[in-house]
Amino acid sequence: MTERRYDPTTGEWVTFATHRQNRTYKPADDFCPLCPSRADGGPTEVPYPSFEVVTFDNRFPSFSPAPPEPAVPASVLYPVEPAVGRCEVVVYSEDHHATFADLDAERVRMLVDVWADRWEILATEQSIRYVMPFENRGSTVGTTLSHPHGQIYGYPEIPTRPRQELAAAAAHHRSTGRCVYCDVAANEVASGERVVARAGGWLAWVPFSARFPYEVRMAPTSHHSCLPELDDPARDGLAELLSTVVAAYDAMWGFPLPYVMAFHSRPTDGSGEWDPISHLHVEIDPPNRSADKLKYLAGSELAGGAFVTDVAPEAAAADLRRALRRAAS
Ligand SMILES: [Zn+2]
Ligand SMILES: [Zn+2]
Ligand SMILES: [Zn+2]
Numbered sequence: 001m002t003e004r005r006y007d008p009t010t011g012e013w014v015t016f017a018t019h020r021q022n023r024t025y026k027p028a029d030d031f032c033p034l035c036p037s038r039a040d041g042g043p044t045e046v047p048y049p050s051f052e053v054v055t056f057d058n059r060f061p062s063f064s065p066a067p068p069e070p071a072v073p074a075s076v077l078y079p080v081e082p083a084v085g086r087c088e089v090v091v092y093s094e095d096h097h098a099t100f101a102d103l104d105a106e107r108v109r110m111l112v113d114v115w116a117d118r119w120e121i122l123a124t125e126q127s128i129r130y131v132m133p134f135e136n137r138g139s140t141v142g143t144t145l146s147h148p149h150g151q152i153y154g155y156p157e158i159p160t161r162p163r164q165e166l167a168a169a170a171a172h173h174r175s176t177g178r179c180v181y182c183d184v185a186a187n188e189v190a191s192g193e194r195v196v197a198r199a200g201g202w203l204a205w206v207p208f209s210a211r212f213p214y215e216v217r218m219a220p221t222s223h224h225s226c227l228p229e230l231d232d233p234a235r236d237g238l239a240e241l242l243s244t245v246v247a248a249y250d251a252m253w254g255f256p257l258p259y260v261m262a263f264h265s266r267p268t269d270g271s272g273e274w275d276p277i278s279h280l281h282v283e284i285d286p287p288n289r290s291a292d293k294l295k296y297l298a299g300s301e302l303a304g305g306a307f308v309t310d311v312a313p314e315a316a317a318a319d320l321r322r323a324l325r326r327a328a329s
Helices: 018-022 105-123 160-176 178-189 233-254 272-276 298-306 313-328
Strands: 002-007 012-017 054-057 086-091 129-138 151-155 194-199 203-205 216-220 259-264 279-285
Touching: 012 018, 086 105, 105 129, 105 151, 105 233, 160 178, 160 259, 160 272, 178 194, 178 203, 178 216, 194 233, 194 313, 203 233, 216 233, 233 279, 233 313
Parallel strands: none
Antiparallel strands: 002 012, 054 086, 086 151, 129 151, 129 259, 194 203, 203 216, 216 279, 259 279
16 A cells, blocks of 8 residues: 545645555675675665665655555545655775764765755656655664665655745745745854854855754855755765764764764745745754663654754754764864
8 A cells, every 4th residue: 555645634644654664674795685795695775786875766766756546535634646756875884893073075075065966856846845864874763774875755745744844934034035044053153152164165164053962054154055066175075064963973972873864955846936935954863862862752742743852952052062072083
C-alpha cells in the first residue's frame, strides 16, 4: 500500500508506504548496499568499483514518479492521493566507515554542488512542490544504514514545518516589508551571543528559541531562496560552515553526535510569490541534551506540539564555540 491520506481534523497529509517495512535494516558491513560493487563481493546499489559521490532512486521510496493507485477510495471527508514524488539517496563517500566529519573540504564542496543540481532537477518536475535534501545521522535518529549518506525527498505538497515557517515569514513580510530570516541573521550577527561560526557569507547560530538543546540553524546572511542561486564563493562558505558545525558537534562530547540535518528552501510549485519570503537555510537537530541523555519527544512536544527545552540557547552556543576551539587546538 502506497498512498497519501488527508486528516481533516489536523489539515495534514500522511503518507503510507507499507513496503518500507521490508527495507534493508542495519545489514552487516559485508552486505552494505551503499558500498561500491567490488569483484570480491556481491553487487550493491552502486554498480561501480569506486566512486566519489553518487545519487540514485531509493529502492524503498515513500514517494515515486509513477505510484500505484491508492488502495482505498477517496471521499469528501477523507481525500486520498497517490504518493507521487521522488526519493533519492546521496552517498557521500565510498568509505563505509566515514562520517560527515571525515569528508575532506573538496568532497563537502562537491556535495553542495550535488544537492544544488538535484534540487534544480527535481524542482522542474510538475508533480513536485517541495524539494528537501536531508541527512539522518546515527541510529538514535532512525538511520538503518551506517554508510555515510543522505536523502532528497521531492514532495507533492509543502510539508507541515516549512508550510508553518512560510506562513510566519509571510506575516512578518506583511507587517515589515522584509524577509524574517534576513532580519534574524542580521540580529544574530549584531548580538553575537548565539553565533557558533561564520564562513563565506554564511552564519551558524543556535536559534533564539531553539526546540532542541543543541539545535543549530545555518543561513546565508544575504537573501537567497534556494541552493542553485548560490555562486561559487557562497557554496564554498556553506561547505566550510557545515564541516565546522559538525566538527563542533563531534568535539563536544568526543563522539559523532547524532542529528537530523535538512535544507529548507522555496517551494517548487512554479509560483514566484515565495521568493521574497523563502530564505534558504539549514536546520540541524541533534536529539542529545547531554553526552548520555536524549531529549525524547513526549507529552508536551508530541501531544501539544509545545517544546520545553532544558538548555539555554546562549549556553549551548558557548558550549559549541568551546568545542570548536578544542577541535582546532
Ligand atoms: Zn557501506
Ligand atoms: Zn532573506
Ligand atoms: Zn526551516
